Amino acid sequence: MNPSLPRAVATRSIRQLTSARAVFRGHPAFSIPRILITGDKQAGQQSHNKEQLRNIHLSLTHSSAAFSTSTSKRKAKEAIMSSNTTDLIESAKRAACRQAVADHFNSSFTYVGIGSGSTVAYVVEAIAEYGPSVTGKMKFVPTGSGSTALIRNAGLSVLQVPDLLLEVGFDPESTDHQPIDLYFDGADEVDAELNCIKGGGACHFQEKLVSRLSKRFVCVADSRKKVDRLLTSWAYIPVEVSPMGAEYVRRELLRLGSKDPKIRTSGPTFIRTITDNHNHIIDAPFPTLLLNSEADKQDPAKGLWTPNALLARIKGIFGVLEVGIFSGLNGPQVAQLDSGVEGVKPVKAYFGTPDGKVETLG
Ligand SMILES: O=C[C@H](O)[C@H](O)[C@H](O)COP(=O)(O)O
Incomplete structure (x- = not known):
């Protein structure tokens, strides 16, 4: 198990992460930066992961020497590149999540929604670092069995939606239909208007339920998910x-x-x-x-x-x-309208890039 990854991600093999999520589910993996192949100096200077990229380059060079004939050499290179691509994707996801948590998580929250998938694991990792003095008085609302396990394994308290609704009670006079302070979740694709495709992990019903009950949804992803229009690279x-x-x-x-x-x-x-x-x-x-x-x-x-x-x-x-289309209004827009309509679109999306930067939308 890779100790630098959250348990939910680390316990999955590289093959599962690259094949099951990125390839089987239709996303092109990040292309390996040119420095890895060509030693391009300028690209290397711009990179925030310069040291990491240099090591990857060295690994490739060493592998080339050790396996000088074609098939084994190609296979060795592919294995290294696949594992390094996975590392870059995971660092991109982690960067997006850490930035999103730093910008939006607040110690005054009572209820926090936690979505499903591999990316949101880094949100939980970042929240858990605040420690029990902050998180101990909060309850975390999951969107399925995977996110329930993720929350529990991080030592945080789980509150399922039906229990949340019983706990907050029903007041016909109340105009606050969004008891969850903030909802973090990933997406399979996000367009220029922040409409999303979700459900690659089959969790979009509970994700929509939690999003409807949240004041704000903040989306976290790696930059492969950012497109002008939905169904561009996701199929x-x-x-x-x-x-x-x-x-x-x-x-x-x-x-x-x-x-x-x-x-x-x-x-x-x-x-x-x-x-x-x-x-x-x-x-x-x-x-x-x-x-x-x-x-x-x-x-x-x-x-x-x-x-x-x-x-x-x-x-x-x-x-x-x-x-699995999350479009229309977002939480604050619905709160202003004071109506029963659905507000499931994110207010903001964070996209980690392979060079460790984070782009935002919204
Ligand atoms: O049903 C799954 C969810 O909608 C996920 O949030 C979405 O598939 C993104 O997952 P990941 O972060 O693993 O790419």
């Missing part, structure tokens, strides 16, 4: 469906123009994935979406959808529990 919209209705929903998605929607399977025997809510997931590919501000260009017959329109249309299919 599909995750849709959670009733198992008995799955084939019906799949046909309706085909009718809507989705190319080859697939019921998600996992493991070597291709067993259908079961969500924390005992449902199935359909991964539905669509052409790259528009922004919501481009609604005038919408033309579903030609496959041109805004995130809001596609979300509403898929959500309307009988048998669908929830759609």
Whole structure:
């Protein structure tokens, strides 16, 4: 186990991290910086990870010497590059999370929402560092079994959504529908308007529930996830469906123009994935979406959808529990409207880059 990683990430093999998340789930891995191949001086000088990159370069050089014939040499290089790419991705995620926590986490909070996936593990790591004098009086609201375990393993208190709602009580006069002070979570893709695709880990129903109940959602990701428009490098919209209705929903998605929607399977025997809510997931590919501000260009017959329109249309299919498009309003916008509408979009996104910098949006 790599002690520098949070337990949830460190206990997964490099193969799981690169294949299961980055490759199987459709994201191109970071390209290795040019310095690793060419020794480009300028690129190296600009890098915040100069020492790390130099070591990687040395490893590559040494491997080349040791395995001078083609196949073993190529395999050795690939293994090193894959493991170094993983390191860069993990440092990018960690940088984004540490910055997001430093900017938004506050010792006055009572309830903090914690999302699912590999990135948010670094949020929990950063929060746990505040120590029990700060975190001991807080409760952390998970979005599934994975995030429940993550919170527990960090020594923080878990409060599931139903218990949170019982604890805060129901006051018909109250206008505060967002008891959770802040919600941190990752995303599979984030567009220029902060609309997101989520559900690559099959958790988007509980993530939407926690986001609806949160005053603000802050998104954390590595820079592969930042795109102008959704479905640019991520391939599909995750849709959670009733198992008995799955084939019906799949046909309706085909009718809507989705190319080859697939019921998600996992493991070597291709067993259908079961969500924390005992449902199935359909991964539905669509052409790259528009922004919501481009609604005038919408033309579903030609496959041109805004995130809001596609979300509403898929959500309307009988048998669908929830759609992995997080668009529309954010928490503060909903609070101002004082209405029952959904506010699930992030207020801000943090993207870590392979050179250790953090870009923000919002
Ligand atoms: O269902 C999973 C969630 O929406 C995750 O937040 C999303 O898939 C991002 O996961 P990761 O941080 O592992 O890329």
